[in-house]
Amino acid sequence: MGVKPGRPADGADGFVRCAVACLHLARKRCEEALAAHDVSTRLEFPGSIYHLPIIYGVTGRPIRMLADVAWVLEEAEQRINSKSAAQLRISHSSAALDVGMAVLWLAEVIEALKYLGVGPAPVDDIWLGAAADGIMRARGIEFIEESTPGFAAVIGEAPSVETAVALAHEMQQKSLYVFMAGEGGECLATGDGFDRLPTIGAGGTTLAEQLIEGGVQLGWDTRLVPFGREAFAHVHSIGFAVRVAMAFGGVEPGDCRTLFAYVEDRVPAFVVLLGPVTDLQCVVAAGAMNFGLPAIATHDIPTTLPSTDCTRWRVVPRVPPHDLVARSIEVRGLKTVVGEMDIPVAYGHVFSGERIRNDDLHLEMGSPKAPGCELLLTAEDVEDGRVTVVGPEVEDLSFGSTVPLGVLVEVAGRRMQKDFEPILERQLHHLLNEVQGLRHMGQRDVLGMHLSHRAVEAGFRFEHLGRIIHSIMHAEYSQIVDRVQVTVFTQTEMVLTLLERAQAVYRERDERIGSLTDEDVDEFYSCTICQSFAPNHVCIMTPERCGLCGAYSWLDGKISFQINPAGPSRPIRKDNVLDAARGSWEGINSFVHDASHGAVERIDLYSLLEYPMTSCGCFECISGVLPLCNGIFTVDRDYSGMIPIGVKLSTLADMVRGGAQTPGFLAHSRLYVGSPRFLSGDGGILRLVWMPRYLKESLRAEIEAAAVAVGHPDLWEKIATEDDAVEEEEVMSFLARVGHPALDMEAMF
Structure with a gap:
């Protein structure tokens, strides 16, 4: 008798039958x-250079076309066939993990074939498919910066919509990503003796659909990510972790031991099984266990899954929904930090980018x-904790109103410096964007916010803006900030007065910071955040060159050192110059x-x-020499085509990341292209001869400004x-046809 839709897991026998059914389905x-496409047809997940990442990461063998699938099936x-039900019954046996890995490979093939029109559409309605x-x-x-503690791979459905919403909300508050795939009670219908080919059996609804019914926004911005209706779509969850390991950790494809260890340590996660557990859910969970994901369930789990004291093999059944998040975090050993603030709505990184619909815009x-x-x-004269609202409060304004807004934050501290003001001011966007029901847009004098009706009904007021700023400034910048007071202006005349004052300050800052050059300072700053996965990499930030990730500048390094002198940023005195032109001290x-x-x-x-x-794996761009052209190319991470040196970005990235020093190639940020110091020792911006069209368009203003500064205003058109x-x-x-200036420059070699 075959496994029927909705039937609970059937122990070792059902586990093996389900794995065989997965094999039949993949075949x-x-x-x-193959009936509809040539064997040379590309088989891939759109927008990825990592082939089918689980197969590639574990075996080292890329799947490029349909013909390559044959060896995966074999x-x-x-x-699967080498594991008997008897083996799977042995306590603490790893046989289930081997079968689970095989099922993940099959699932990855099944999911990839959907992009060729075979099987259900991978992107449909709420389902996002591969990232x-x-x-x-x-x-x-x-995950690398540890701003998120991990992710939950959720299969099944909650007992009610209300429970689903509560679970998602709690995970959001813990800053977890929630990857969703698979219905409640989902099984494979195999037929008697597998005489008939299997199909996916519909079980029930899904957590994602329950959240939609409960009015919850899904998507990457809210960290509630619905990959697919079938449990097979969780290969996108595991594949995400595998790609992070290869992209940021420098893990070589095929080095499965290092891969498993890296994912377990740096991309921590756990599987959540909601509702009665089926065999299909068991085999998917077993595959995930290879990567260090324990399984936590609301119901019984068959003894097929290995269960030891090892975290990665932990199986925890019968956890009530209200204890599920806390128990999962405990079992997996995640570190979560949730700040307590006296505000009536939730607060956390997960709410950054939250959309507020027009019908909820208060x-x-x-x-x-x-x-x-x-x-x-x-x-x-700063009174710590003082928050003042000048003008109408939220309760004084009707639904749908528009109000002017000015936010003045005054700080004092023994270690506070004037140079830190714009850095701390820039953090206001992140601090306020993490409020549930509040969307913060822009900065400086282009500031806008949207406040939802739900937040207003919960009791959110303008005063809470100040409470949040005061609390987080103390929590994150206590090394330099001793006292914080906030004034919120909502009265037009007062906002305009503050605006005039602010614009004068902005101009003065721009003149001071914008004119700051490498020659103006005696110290540069280091950044070693990425040494956890690129141990020999050191990033040097100067006033005219930010970190290669594009996220940290010289000023960021300076303030980071003030906040945490033992942290990743240190001041470095230049001392004796060895080569001023090439920048060596x-x-x-x-x-x-x-x-x-x-x-x-x-x-x-x-x-x-x-x-x-x-370089490490966090770079935004790579530049390299084109000897024949007497110039350089610059390529960004979003370009998937061929580079004029005859390789793709994936090959080039392997050459430079991991802390390697590779003469002729340099990883850097996007904005560095427009800096006066952009490869100035090699001829600067005039050497730039090739770049992807999208990158060229997006950096047009920066390239044109740099080109004008060196007397070639038409350079952009000649790249x-x-x-x-x-x-x-x-x-x-x-280059010869357009008359690019690089052809007339001194030879690079």
């Missing part, structure tokens, strides 16, 4: 694909319909040598030819893109 889908069949690499990088860095504050600004200043080299554990002896900050700065050339000879022809 059937492959046959359908390998999976061997793993592109751009999303993986943007979200993956949060108030619009500031830009674009009314004046708005925010200003942070150092002051002497004795003090910088000495620091880099020590901080790289002796791996790097020297770096040239303004040149990539001999001693470029090292080739993939639309003009993808081979170096073709780039050379293009």
Whole structure:
């Protein structure tokens, strides 16, 4: 008798039958694909260079086309057929993990075939399907920086919509990502003796659909991510973690031991099984256990799954829904920090980017319909904790109103410096955007906020803006801030008065900071945040060159050191200059040598030819030499095509990341392209001869400004893109045709 839809898990026998059913389904889908497509048809997840990441990461063998699937099916069949039900009954046996891994490979093939039109549509209604690499990088860095503690891979449905909403809300408050796939009671219908090919059996509803019914917003911005209706779609959850390991951790495809350890340590997660557990859910959970994900369930779990004292193999059944989040965090050993504030709504990173629908928009504050600004200043007479609202409060305004808004934050501290003001002011966007029901947009004098009707009904007022700012400033910047007071203006004349004052301060700051050059300072700053996965990499930040991730500037390094002198940013005295043109100083080299554990002896900050700065996997762009063209190319992470040196970004990234110093290539941020120090030791912006069209368009203003500064205002038009050339000879022809200045410059070699 085959496994029927909705039937509870049937122990070891059912586990094996379900794995075999998965194999049959994968074979059937492959046959359908080959009937409609050539064997050379590309098989991939859109927007990713990591092929089918679980298969690639574990085996080291990329799946590029339909023909490549044959060996996966054979390998999976061997793993499944070599495990008997008797083996799976042995206590603490890892046989279930081997079968689970095979099922993950099959599931990854099944999910990829959906993009060829075989099986249900992968992107449909609320279901998002596979995440592109751009999303993986943007979200993956949060795991590396530990701004998120981990993710929950949820299968099944909650007992009620109310319970589903409560679970999601609690996970959000803990800053967890919630990856959702699979229905409640989902099984594979196999038929008697597998004579008939299997189909997915519909079980019930899904957690994602319950959340939609409860009015909860789904998507990456809210960290509630619905991958797919079928449990197989959880390969996108595991695949996300695998790609993070390869992209940020430098894990080599095929090094499965390092891969498993990295994911377990750096991308921690757990499986949540809601409702009665089926065999299909068991085999998917067993596959996830290979990567260190324990399984926590609301009902009984068959003894098929290994259960030991090892965290990665923990199986915890019969956990009541109201204890599920806390118990999962405890079992997995996650570190969560939730600040307590006296405000009537939830607060957490998960609410950043929260959308407020028009029918729930209670108030619009500031830009674009009314004046708005925010200003942070150092002051002497500051009463800590004082919050003042000047003008109408929320309860004085009707639904749908628009009100001007001015926020003045005054701080005092023995270690507070004037240079820190714009840095702390910039944090207001992040601090206020993490309020549930409040959306903060823009900064400075282009400030706007949206406040939801739900937040107003919960009791949120303008006063709470000040309470939040006061609380978080003390929590995160106590090393430099001793006292904080906040004034919120909602009266038009007072907002305009503050706006005039603020604009004068902005101008003065821009003149001071904008004119700051590397020659103006005696110290640069280091950043070693990424040494946890690139141990020999050291990033050097200067006033004219931010970190290669684009997220940290010289000023950020300066304030980071003031906040935490033992942290990742340290001041570095330049000391004796060795080569002013190429940017080499004795003090910088000495620091880099020590901080790289002796791996790097020297770096040239303004040149990539001999001693470029090292890199980790967090870079935004890579530049490299095109010898024939006497110039350089610059490529960003979102470009998936060929580069004129004959490789793709994935190959190039492997050459430079992990702390390697690779002469001729340099990883850097996007905005560095527009800096006066952009490879100035090699000829600067005039050497730029090729870049992807999208990157060229997005940096047009910066490139044109830099080009004007060196007397070539038409340079932007003379830079080739993939639309003009993808081979170096073709780039050379293009440059000759348009008269690119690099051809008339001194030879690079």
